[in-house]
Amino acid sequence: GAGVSQSPSNKVTEKGKDVELRCDPISGHTALYWYRQSLGQGLEFLIYFQGNSAPDKSGLPSDRFSAERTGGSVSTLTIQRTQQEDSAVYLCASSLRDGGINEQFFGPGTRLTVL
Amino acid sequence: RKEVEQDPGPFNVPEGATVAFNCTYSNSASQSFFWYRQDCRKEPKLLMSVYSSGNEDGRFTAQLNRASQYISLLIRDSKLSDSATYLCVVRSGGYQKVTFGIGTKLQVIP
Numbered sequence: 001g002a003g004v005s006q007s008p009s010n011k012v013t014e015k016g017k018d019v020e021l022r023c024d025p026i027s028g029h030t031a032l033y034w035y036r037q038s039l040g041q042g043l044e045f046l047i048y049f050q051g052n053s054a055p056d057k058s059g060l061p062s063d064r065f066s067a068e069r070t071g072g073s074v075s076t077l078t079i080q081r082t083q084q085e086d087s088a089v090y091l092c093a094s095s096l097r098d099g100g101i102n103e104q105f106f107g108p109g110t111r112l113t114v115l
Numbered sequence: 116r117k118e119v120e121q122d123p124g125p126f127n128v129p130e131g132a133t134v135a136f137n138c139t140y141s142n143s144a145s146q147s148f149f150w151y152r153q154d155c156r157k158e159p160k161l162l163m164s165v166y167s168s169g170n171e172d173g174r175f176t177a178q179l180n181r182a183s184q185y186i187s188l189l190i191r192d193s194k195l196s197d198s199a200t201y202l203c204v205v206r207s208g209g210y211q212k213v214t215f216g217i218g219t220k221l222q223v224i225p
Contacts, residue, residue: 035215042202042217043159091158104213106158 002026004107006092012113013082021077021110025094033095033104034067034077036088043091049075082114116141119205121216129224132193136219138203139185147206148179148186152199153218159202162188193223 005024013019025032034046045059049069069075089111093104120139128134148165165177165186176189203216
């Protein structure tokens with residue numbers, strides 16, 4: 001079946017511009033995560049959605065970052081007034097349900113470059 | 116201290132060798148543990164979960180030591196295709212937020 005998809009795969013933008021990154025999770029997966037990975041670094045947690053519960057936004061690095069998940073499915077990560085340090089690969093993952101040992105399935109990521 | 120710590124390597128080992136990685140975690144209340152594999156410029160994929168009693172999947176063995184707060188991954192008879200970065204993942208709390216380690220890079224040499 002279809003896996004997690006993300007778009008665009010690559011995004012080059014100028015400093016100060018806003019960008020929107022999209023994630024389509026696996027159908028039926030109630031949990032959705034956003035991470036970012038800078039070159040040579042580990043995955044940095046950004047935000048987590050679980051069903052209709054309030055999202056865990058504890059990983060968002062600044063108020064320039066926001067995310068929403070509409071209808072419990074597609075999610076959009078928005079970065080306003082991008083800075084060069086925002087350059088990274090942004091990864092989305094989904095998993096079947098809350099609790100237990102539930103595998104996170106990752107999308108291919110969006111490589112963001114801020115010039 | 117980081118929540119999850121790994122030696123970033125790289126570990127360069129010859130084909131057929133046995134190699135082991137450790138990962139330490141700081142939260143003693145951590146509940147679930149995993150190893151993910153990430154190939155260069157690819158997304159991470161689950162390699163195996165780590166159970167309290169330890170578990171084995173073919174050439175791969177994962178173990179958990181709660182007293183010393185570390186998990187380990189042992190790879191026997193290394194193959195060239197094992198070359199990747201191995202990410203240690205720890206879940207704490209009653210929901211699905213997990214913390215990834217920086218990853219240990221393995222390079223298997225012919």
